[in-house]
Amino acid sequence: MLENKYDFKTSEKKWQDFWQEKGVYRFDRENQTKPIYSIDTPPPTVSGKIHIGHIFSYSQAEFVARYKRMRGYNVFYPFGFDDNGLPTELLVEKERGIKAYSMPREEFTNICMEVVNKYVDEFKNLFIKIGNSADWSLRYHTVSPDAQKTSQMSFLDLYKKGKVYYANAPALWCTKCRTAIAQSELETKEIETTFNHLKFFVEGSDSEFLEIATTRPEFLCACDCVFVNPNDKRYAHLVGKNVKVPLYNYYVPIMTDDKADMEKGTGAVMCCTFGDQTDTQWFKKYNLEYKVAIDDAGYMTERAGKYAGLKCKEVREQIIADLKEAGLLIGQDPLTHQVSVHERCGTEVEINLKKQWFIKTLENKEEWRKKGDQITWYPAFMQSRYNDWVENLMMDWCISRQKYFGVPFPVWYCKDCGEIIVAQKEDLPVNPISTSPKHACPKCGGNNFIPESDILDTWATSSVTPQINCKWNIDDKTYNRLMPMSLRPNAHDIIRTWDFYTIVKSFYHSGIKPWDNIMISGFIMASAGEKISKSKGNAKSDPIALIDTYSADVTRYWTATGSLGRDIIFGEEEFKNGQRLLNKLYNASKFVWQFVDGYTPKDVELLPMDKWLCAKYNAMFDNFIKYFEKYEVGLAMGELESFFWNFCDNYVEIVKNRLYKPEIYGEKAKESAQYVCYNALLGMLKMFAIYMPHVTEEIYQNTFKSTVGEISIHKLEIGKIKDYEDKEILPMGDEVVSVVSKIRQSKSEAKVSLKTEIETVQIKTKYVDFVKSCEADIRAVMSIKNLEISDGDDVIVGKFIQE
């Protein structure tokens, strides 16, 4: 029996412990008969507190895991934590008020480990608290030795295959984080600046000058040449001549290139190393000199002369003032434009030239497209984001980071000849700083080595989560059994990083796609167009507070609303619906159970309305499956929910008379209702268990477990009520509901109680036979003395019999 009231505060914790203890969600390695469904869960980045957006996105995938389990799959649902690299370093620096570069490397990484462990525990507890059904025995960490090993194996494999290279090539650089970054880590920010028109005097003339517009005059000290378009008649006569760089007074040539846009600025552009992407292309194409204007931390170099040692933004104003004073500034136009900033810190990104490691991505664009096509995208339109990204790739993937806390490169350099020496696979994981190669340099025989002190981009490890999960190169049997994985779920912000890089790696390593399906969820917005962010202080949606206030089930319910891939705006009012549902589910179960306690389903001839309910249930079930197969977890729940309310408000109301009073309506009528109540309620509880696992478990344990036997509702499979697929009956039963509704309406309009007796009701319907066969039900539920049923389309309600 069920307690009178449901108390989520005690119940949720109780069942969470129970599930862990009984291993209800364990992947069954030994089972060879059930089909496997594997989920490549995104390991959340340990970069601060988890907010409601994470809960939203993870829950959507979690519903799929539960659904598949209840459809008979052996579900492989691991959970990982991405706890290394730049994001984690930034968290540690902020939390402890330290800077990585101001202390010994080892000390810093030890502190990182401490902080990470604290946060990982918090994360895990939160996911358990929300009722996440991951198999925690499959938990992994990207900073753990196992993950490091896989990540380094990935590097070695790419190295052997010539897909990773070490080169002195222009790379994006963050002067605040003091490291190289990748194109995918850029964000755009709109800023106000000025377009400065400067005089570049033509060599040998005091009067003739070339007018050049620039937003970055601080780069004047790093100018290599000036470009004009070859078709630009305005400047044709100057091509080949030299011009004098303002303030610095050295001469650079005027050259032609198609990339110089006649429409932009004055049509003449200065090329510096490096002001922007185009400069890097010119640098390569014309083999220009590399002139460094800005150092790693964003200060001007010696080359800048009197401005050396100053931040480049301060210098800009000063230079403009100096240019003005020297009469070299023709004018200034205000300009609003987009600049690239580092997504982690918002700093404007520079480009510099250092030796870095790159993974080749540009040469296989076609292949990335094809692999994207082989994966089914849900919703389909999200694939265009992936395609856009692939098409617009500008640079190979730079994977070296000048940071401390992460997976090291398994690489040394020979001190004598510079040869690259990589570790042996069997020695992994290695830290080159604390160990040395086992053999002398194969090229020169030298025995002195310089370790690579950079670490790998955190995405270089995150992009091998399928390989980590499936034991690539460690357990071939498991790998072949699980790859490609069934599903990759993530939000749309990391398509260009996590999804893209994972596809790249999987293709390079084994030539296959990493997953069959990809499910992209939306974002929780604070308001239209405004992302939730702690720094903005708009995150009034702390998941722990929400769970404590509304329960995990209600919070989960909320995450299921909406359709896949769409952003939704956070609103606490919406939680009320979930509370209502949870309450109703408990009460309805309690009510129905009193009539089926001790009942075991047996074949009976069903009454018409009971057949109708079964057919209705089965039709709902079909829709439920249809939506779930498209990962539309919210729309699936919508189907279930509206069926459930219909069940409570119409069906149960109609049959409860039969259940209460078999002496009036007959034993058979009672048994028919019992059969349907038992099956429909159990069926719905199982489906609701996907969304609200705690309350449904509580109900199951106190009711159906006694007849079903299985230790947990989450071990059951969802399904139809047998043998009731008759679609013809649907409109007939609906007609009865609508007739009852019309009678209710007349009572409501007369402002009388619903139990008020009615002298006579005339029903005119096109389903005379069916309605006649439901006569007893209709009379009972509406308290009708005389009921006349005939052909037509109307309901006439007679006198009310008042006390």
Add this chain to the structure above:
RNA sequence: GGGAGUUUAGCUCAGUUGGCUAGAGCAUCUGCCUUACAAGCAGAGGGUCAUAGGUUCGAGUCCUUUAACUCCCACCA
């Protein structure tokens, strides 16, 4: 500049291959203590389906136009 998504009731959103009078919840209003639930139930009002055209016997749904909002990408001289 290229691409994607959205636009349906005051609010949040469903609406499948075109098919009865366009639906639900919230909010508002009117009632009802009905042998589960008043944390409940019944009912009512409320919509030119963003816009303009087209295809069709028939369009919220398909095609074209325009507009607004959001996002992704590019441009960053």
